[in-house]
Amino acid sequence: MRTPCCDKENINKGAWSKQEDKKLIDYIQVHGEGCWGSIPKAAGLHRCGKSCRLRWLNYLRPDIKRGIFAQDEEDLIIKLHALLGNRWALIAGRLPGRTDNEVKNYWNSHIRRKLIKMGIDPNNHKLHKGFPSPHHVFAAGTSSSSCDKERNINNLTLIKSKSCEEEYINSSVSFTKKETSIINNSSSSLNLELTIALPSPNDCESPKIRDIDIDLNC
DNA sequence: AAACCGTACAACCGCGATCCA
DNA sequence: GTGGATCGCGGTTGTACGGTT
Secondary structure, three states: OOOOOOOOOOOOOOOOOHHHHHHHHHHHHHHOOOOOOOHHHHHOOOOOHHHHHHHHHHHHOOOOOOOOOOHHHHHHHHHHHHHHOOOHHHHHHOOOOOOHHHHHHHHHHHHHHHHHHOOEEOOOOEEOOOOOOOOEOOOOOOOOOOOOEEEEEOOEEEEEOOOOOOOEOOOOOOEOHHHHHHHHHHOOOOOOOOOEOOOOOOOOOOOOOOOOOOOOOO
């Protein structure tokens, strides 16, 4: 039996008031983040530490970027989700000013629905069988170099060195060793079948490549 | 005008990971 | 090495709000 994170008695729940927000902001501005367990008492809040942490990280932090997601942010979320799955914290880490909660909510309320409408399974990014799609689907893997395995798709280049120890690097997305390890552990062979949207009449130059076949086997 | 429905998003909950005495 | 405390994450829920019937 797990002990509760805080005393349920005398604890506020639900939406935060302006006064509560101010107390938390004032306290953190003076004392900094951390020790969430002791912050409520020290700041004079009738909240549990977890609630304070969440409120600060997802809403009150000064560097949070609020508002609608740009198209390039959405594209990046889709790409990273295809690679990392529901690892929202990792995905959010690639989007400056966005929180994991925000990314997760945006995925569930916008992107997920959008992919389903396009006939793409949002869980595995594969086109549904038999879906009457107006999209081209094609394999876009490039040839491997003699030393490294490499796939380059629309700014998303995955490189794996022989030793399997170097970082993945590309022009817009790079992965730390830890992230690389997560990718490797989640699947030794990712087959990410995405789609390319037909170019619109006024956008015939740069179709968005959406089909990826990534083989991470070393 | 009221009831209903769908969407967006803030917040909560449970659990695994990590820290530390 | 062990167990409790704390942290961080992802899934889920609750609710406000706008649109539709």
